[in-house]
Amino acid sequence: MSLRRLPAAALGVAALCLIAPAGASAHGISQRADLPIPEWLFAWGAALVLLASFVALSVLWRRPVLEHARERVILRVPLVLEVLAGVIGIAAFAAVVYAGLAGNQTTTANLAPTAIFVLFWVGVPCASVLLGDVFAGFSPWRATGRFAGWVATRVAGADLPTPLTYPERLGRWPAALGVLSFAWIELVYTGRTDPSHLAVLALVYAGVMLAGMSFYGVETWTRNADGFGVAFGLLALLAPLDWSGRELRLRPPLAGATAMPQVAGAVAVVVTMIGTTTFDGFSQGSIWTGTNGLLQRLTDALDGFGLGREAAIQGAGTVGLLAVVLIVAGLYRLGVAGMHSVGGGLSSDDLARRFAHTLIPIAFAYLVAHYFSLLLFQGQAIVYLISDPLGQGSDIFGTSSSTIDYSLIAGSGIWYVQVAALVTGHVGALILAHDRALTLWGDSRIATRSQYWMLLVMVTFTSLGLWLLSAASQ
């Protein structure tokens, strides 16, 4: 088949499937019944939106705008607010850990699992994108570290030893490891539904954070090694609000992302965020979970080494998780290699770091697409869990009898939100990439050409995301 006929052939296949979609999907393929078109056609539409956005950017966006965006101070934040936020963060952490250790060990009856996996891991990122880096204020380990530092300064005065110099080459790799470890607990660890296990792990994490802060200083350690602080901080760069020092500043949305530090491990953090969410979607599909699926086969293979069934299942999950993260990293490097082919004297590693911020909106889009319904439905459980955090029949705030309203949104509504999140996130990524390319290459024609392969990467991520969501719902 000649290349010229390829698009026509693709359209022909699509037309045939549209004519007889029921026949083509007679076996095993189901989709949300109230959608007007097949789910896969949304991927085609999303690709067209990205293509149109790319063309529009190349024609209408001729000079960098976001890189030089100005921030405007709109509020001075009093010290007491910082202290209050820290106290609330520590109190919430203590309540969750106590509930996990002392409460009912049924997953749904205990506050800890929902607070950690829904409110903390999904709710805080959403709040960060809307309101800026709120977690920095509420972080229990950062607040504890700062308080300990304040006390130590008062007691020891000038005798207090200066913090060690943080190794530059270590950069944000510890944060990437932190995100990967949390994802492993969430998606692979078989004890993830056990509230007491989660509470112990939370204490271990806080202990590691405090130990690191004591060696390298609170801010240095938080900026580089706190997986949650770094991940939420990156997402907050998309927000129109910036809490710098004790000032609240207003800036154009997305503009903050251009200030993402280009340090070692910075790419790894964002790639890990996308990769782990991708694995979450993939691990719910039939290719992974089906009879004789990848999970089954990997588990059988690892079981052959005498690990035991549970360890083999976790081993299989670990292999899958790492493989998907590496695939996402490979896709990004493909886009970078395409940019490198344009020239300009920048190495691939340098380009990878300079364009890493373009992955932030994708990471958020994947998070919303995969966890929106979890936050919407399971998030409601917090209303009764705060009244009965231990699951032992208490009714502290009089809300313990509330229930989850599953009629808030229909299945098709969730799908539309997921599609909108993925498309918006990837258009945001294209905007950031185009703006950075204009800064680096100057000439808008070369800048546009440099982004051809990034466009392919964006379309791939969008199609992949929609396929995973579709496969997970079947």
Added chain:
Amino acid sequence: MTPPLAHIGHWYHALLYMVPVVVLGVGLWWSGRRDARARAEAAAPGGDERAPQD
């Protein structure tokens, strides 16, 4: 003929998600090849007649 087609519904939709990626990828590859050929023609001493031909 019948058995593979009978099961096509199990996997064909996954391929449909890849169509935009494949179409765009092929388009970029073709466009890059054309640009490279044009550059080679422009760089070749003596003009277009020495440029590589398909």
